[in-house]
Amino acid sequence: MSGKKTTPYGSWASPITPDLLLKGTVHMRNQMLRWDGDDLYWSELRPYEAGRIVVCRRAADGTIADVTPQGFNARSRVHEYGGGHYVVKDGTVFFTNFKDQRLYRQEHGGAPRAITPEADIRHADMLIDTERNLVFAVREDHTTGTPEPVNTIVALDADGKRDPITIASGNDFYSSPKLSPDGKRLAWQTWNHPNMPWDESEIWVGELDRDGKVLSSRKIAGGRNESVLQPEWSPSGELYFVSDRNDWWNLYRARGEGD
DSSP states (O other): OOOOOOOOOTTOOOOHHHHHHTTTEEEEEEEEEEEEEEEEEEEEGGGGGGTTTEEEEOTTTOOEEEEEEETOOOOOOTTTTTTOOEEEEEEEEEEEETTTOEEEETTTTTEEEHHHOOSEEEEEEEEEEEETEEEEEEEEOOOOOOSSSSEEEEEEESOOOOOEEEEEEEEEEEEEEOOOOSSSEEEEEEOTTTTTTTOEEEEEEEOOOOSSSSEEEEEEEEEEEBEEEEEEEOOOOOEEEETTTTTOOOOOBBBBBOO
């Protein structure tokens, strides 16, 4: 039997190790829940895998499986804090890989393949347009040589074969691209330094042609001292958003050419 050993307070070896605390624990990223037909997708932050984020799927029969394979980490660095790191449609997942920030396409049961080139360019907030075979996304370009990265909304070829189409540009930040049910309009949120989106922001809508190019765009809501957030289309094609124009967060519906 080993004898007792006296050590200074707080310096003894604990049987509770970091691995013991983290083993089997995950952080569910509830804001990234996605339904795709009868399948439910979500992403998990796994401390026991060095903080890797994994897209997971629960099939209609209850089977749960990882979608993101080992060697990939579904995490975006757009605006540095990330967000909107994956999207899914008809069993095909598009995700941003943390290490290289390239956008990857992963068919059901297949291996991921990059659809964006190797460059210091990041993507987030993806949206799939199956009719045009496009992926709309927020793009953060660090290759322009400017002091700050250039943010835009782009339409990417879902197969990675064509050059991207710029949908919106000129402001400091963009987020939340939302395609109307008929596919003819795209809404988005935008704002500029030094504001945060909850301080002062705008919602715009662009009219799209059959190739996904913008025919025209206009501001729907927001501006000086007003924050507008979370644009969403109704099934009938009406645009809704949240605004603090009356100093309270309220839901609004856009009407005609104005809000």
